[in-house]
Amino acid sequence: MASTKIGQSGVQADKPVRKTRFVAAPDAGAAPGDADPTGDGNVPGALMSRRAAIGGVCTGAAALLCFLVGAGLSGGEATVSQDKAQQIVSLREQIRTAEVRTDALPEAKDADRALVTAQGAAEQIARLQNEYRYLTPSVADSGGTLDQAAAEPTRRNLTPYFAPDVGTTLQPWYLLAADKDVAAGNEIPMSFDSGFKWVAQRPYSVEVDGTIRVTWLAVQTRPAAGQAPAVLAWARADYDMTRKSFSGVQTGTTTTGEALRQEVKAP
Amino acid sequence: MIEDVKDWVRARAGKVLVCSTGTLLALSLLSLAPALLADGSADADAKADQLIVQLQGKQEDAQAALETKHARLLAALPGMDAERADRDRAAARSVLLSLTDSSAASRTVKETQAALDARYGFLGTSSRALTEFIPEWMAATGAGKGAGTAYQLADFDVDVAAVKGLDYSYIGVARLDPVSADGKSTAKSEYVVFTFATGQDGTVASFEAYRASGRTRDQLAAQRPPASASPVDTASPGPSHSG
Numbered sequence: 489m490a491s492t493k494i495g496q497s498g499v500q501a502d503k504p505v506r507k508t509r510f511v512a513a514p515d516a517g518a519a520p521g522d523a524d525p526t527g528d529g530n531v532p533g534a535l536m537s538r539r540a541a542i543g544g545v546c547t548g549a550a551a552l553l554c555f556l557v558g559a560g561l562s563g564g565e566a567t568v569s570q571d572k573a574q575q576i577v578s579l580r581e582q583i584r585t586a587e588v589r590t591d592a593l594p595e596a597k598d599a600d601r602a603l604v605t606a607q608g609a610a611e612q613i614a615r616l617q618n619e620y621r622y623l624t625p626s627v628a629d630s631g632g633t634l635d636q637a638a639a640e641p642t643r644r645n646l647t648p649y650f651a652p653d654v655g656t657t658l659q660p661w662y663l664l665a666a667d668k669d670v671a672a673g674n675e676i677p678m679s680f681d682s683g684f685k686w687v688a689q690r691p692y693s694v695e696v697d698g699t700i701r702v703t704w705l706a707v708q709t710r711p712a713a714g715q716a717p718a719v720l721a722w723a724r725a726d727y728d729m730t731r732k733s734f735s736g737v738q739t740g741t742t743t744t745g746e747a748l749r750q751e752v753k754a755p
Numbered sequence: 756m757i758e759d760v761k762d763w764v765r766a767r768a769g770k771v772l773v774c775s776t777g778t779l780l781a782l783s784l785l786s787l788a789p790a791l792l793a794d795g796s797a798d799a800d801a802k803a804d805q806l807i808v809q810l811q812g813k814q815e816d817a818q819a820a821l822e823t824k825h826a827r828l829l830a831a832l833p834g835m836d837a838e839r840a841d842r843d844r845a846a847a848r849s850v851l852l853s854l855t856d857s858s859a860a861s862r863t864v865k866e867t868q869a870a871l872d873a874r875y876g877f878l879g880t881s882s883r884a885l886t887e888f889i890p891e892w893m894a895a896t897g898a899g900k901g902a903g904t905a906y907q908l909a910d911f912d913v914d915v916a917a918v919k920g921l922d923y924s925y926i927g928v929a930r931l932d933p934v935s936a937d938g939k940s941t942a943k944s945e946y947v948v949f950t951f952a953t954g955q956d957g958t959v960a961s962f963e964a965y966r967a968s969g970r971t972r973d974q975l976a977a978q979r980p981p982a983s984a985s986p987v988d989t990a991s992p993g994p995s996h997s998g
Contacts, residue, residue: 540769547776551783572803579810586817593824596831603832689916689926692835696825703914703926705950714881719965722948724928740928740975742948743891746968 592698594729599694602729609649609727609734610688610702616646617704617723620660621667621682624750628668632753634660651728651735656754661686661739662706662721663750684708684720691727699726702734706745720745835918843923843953844913850875850962851949852908855931857889858896859905864889877961888964895966896942904942906931921955930975946972 594602619642626635643658650657664683671681689703706721721741725734741749829837853874857867868885871878878885897903913927927949933942946967952960967975 537769540773544769544772544776547773547780551776551779553783569799569803572800572807575807576803576810579807579814583810583814583817586814586821590817590821590824593821593828596828599828600832603834689914690918692915692918693829693832693837693840694825696821701914703916703928705926716881716883716963718883718887719948719950719963722926722928738975738978740946740948740971741968742965743968744887744965746970 589697594694594698599729602727603691603694603700605732606691606700606702606727606729607688609732610691610704613646613649613734614686614688614704616642617661617686618682621663621684622680623660624663624665624667624682625670627663627752628665628750632751634752649734650725650737651731651733654735654737657725657737657739660752661704661723662741662745663752664720665748665750668750683710686723694729695726699728701726718742718744720748835915835923839957840915840923840925842957843925843951843959844911846953846957846959847913847925847927847949847951847962848908848911850951850959851911851927851929851947851964854884854888854964855892855906855908855945855947857893859903864893867893875959875962877959882961882963884962884964888966892966896945904933905935906945907934909944916950922952922960924950924952926950943972944976946975 620639623635623638626638627633639660646658662684666683667680670683684706686704686706689705691700691702694700702725704723705719707719708717711717719742721739723737723739725737727734826837853871857871860867862870868889871885871889872880880886893903896906908929909932910930911927912929913925915923916926917924929947929949931945931947933944947964948967949962949964951962954960
C-alpha cells in the first residue's frame with residue numbers, strides 16, 4: 489500500500505500545485521529533514537539540498553537492502569522445500585509400488601503352476617549350461633577364447649529362457665580348468681565326463697514382487713575321498729511368470745571355484 | 756525551450772532523486788513481499804511435514820497389506836511349510852554369524868575350529884565350513900593378528916532348494932558389511948554362499964559355507980544399487996520371506 493502511494497506521489501510530482509505534498513511523502517519515511525516546503529533551501533549553484541541528497545542515497549540503499557534480503561529469503565526456502573518435495577515424491581512412489589505389487593500377486597493355483605514352469609525352465613538352463621562343459625578343452629587350447637561357432641547351438645537354445653537384455657548370461661557361467669584333459673568321448677556333449685555339474689534348485693515360493701527366484705549351483709562331481717562335493721560357482725535369476733523368462737541374472741564363483749576355473753574371455 | 760526543461764530539472768534535482776530512489780524502494784518492497792509472506796515458508800514447511808507424516812502412515816499400511824497378502828500366498832502354496840522355513844532361516848542365520856564372527860576374534864584358527872566343532876555337532880572334521888571356510892575367512896579378514904575386521908550381516912537371502920519328506924535343504928547368499936568403531940572401515944563387503952539342511956525336528960543337520968571370490972565380490976558390489984535408490988527393497992533387513 490505504501491509503495492502505491494509513493495508511486496502516485498511520483499506522478500503527481502510533475503504538477504507544481506502538489507509540490508508540498510510530494511515533499512511530505514519521503515519526509516515521513518526516509519528523510520524527515522527534507523520538509524523544506526518550497527525547495528528554496530537550495531544554495532544557488534548547488535544541484536540540490538544536502539538533505540535531499542542524503543534522503544535519496546538512504547532510500548536507494550534501503551531499496552538495495554530489500555532486494556538482497558528478498559533474494560536471500562527465496563533462495564533458502566527453495567532448498568528446504570526441495571528436500572521435502574523429494575521425500576514426498578519418494579513416499580508416493582513407494583506407496584504406488586506396494587499397491588501395484590499387492591494387486592499383482594498371483595492366486596495360489598496360478599503361482600503353483602508358474603513354479604512348475606519355472607522349475608522346468610531352470611532345469612533346461614542347467615542342462616544347456618552343462619553342454620558348454622564339452623567346449624572346455626578347446627577353450628583351454630585357444631587361451632580362453634570360446635569357439636563361437638561351436639557354442640552357437642547351445643546359446644540359441646538358451647535364448648528363449650531369458651529376457652532379451654540379459655547380455656553375457658548366455659555365455660558359459662563356469663568352466664572347470666581340469667576339464668581340458670577330459671577325453672572328448674563320443675562327441676556327444678552330455679556324455680562329457682566333467683569334474684562338475686550345474687544343478688538347478690527347485691523353487692518353492694514366490695517373491696514379494698511376484699517373481700520366482702531360482703538358484704543354480706555348480707558342484708563337484710568327483711570330490712576328494714571322504715569329502716562332500718564343493719560348490720564352485722552359483723547363479724541366480726528371477727523368473728517372471730507373465731513373460732515366462734528369467735532376468736536379473738547374477739553369477740559368482742567361490743574362492744575354491746575361482747582357483748579351479750577355466751577363464752573364458754569376453755567375446 | 757530545452758533551457759527551460761534543464762532549469763526545471765535543476766531546480767527540482769533533489770525531488771527527482773528522492774522520487775526515483777523512492778520508486779526503486781517501492782519495487783524492492785514489492786519483490787520482498789512474497790519472500791516475507793512465504794514466512795508462510797514456515798507454514799508451507801509445516802504443511803509438507805504433515806503430508807510426509809500422512810504419507811509415511813499410508814506407506815506403512817500399503818507395505819503391511821502387501822506383506823500380509825504375500826504371507827497368505829506362501830501359506831497357500833503346496834510343497835513347503837513357510838513357517839518352518841522361517842524358523843530354519845533363523846537357525847541358519849545364527850550358525851552363519853557364529854562362523855563369520857571369527858573374523859574379529861582373538862582366537863587362533865585351531866581354537867576357533869575346536870570351539871565351533873564342540874558347539875555344533877553337525878560341523879564334523881570333514882566339514883568344509885570348518886576345514887576350508889574358517890581358515891580362509893580368518894586369513895582374509897585379518898583375524899588372529901590382533902585387529903581383525905568385524906562384519907555385520909547386511910543381507911541374508913535364503914531359498915528352499917529341496918524338500919524331501921520332512922527334510923528341507925536351502926541355498927543362501929549373504930552379504931557382510933565391515934563395521935568399525937569410527938564407521939570408516941576400509942575393508943570391502945564380503946559375500947558368502949551357503950547351503951544347509953534341517954531335519955524333521957527343525958534342527959540343523961548340515962551347514963556348508965563358501966566365501967565368494969574377490970572377482971565375484973567386486974562384480975556384486977558394482978551391481979549393488981546405491982543404498983537410497985530402492986527404499987522399498989531395502990526396507991526389510993531381516994531374513995527374506997522367499998524360499
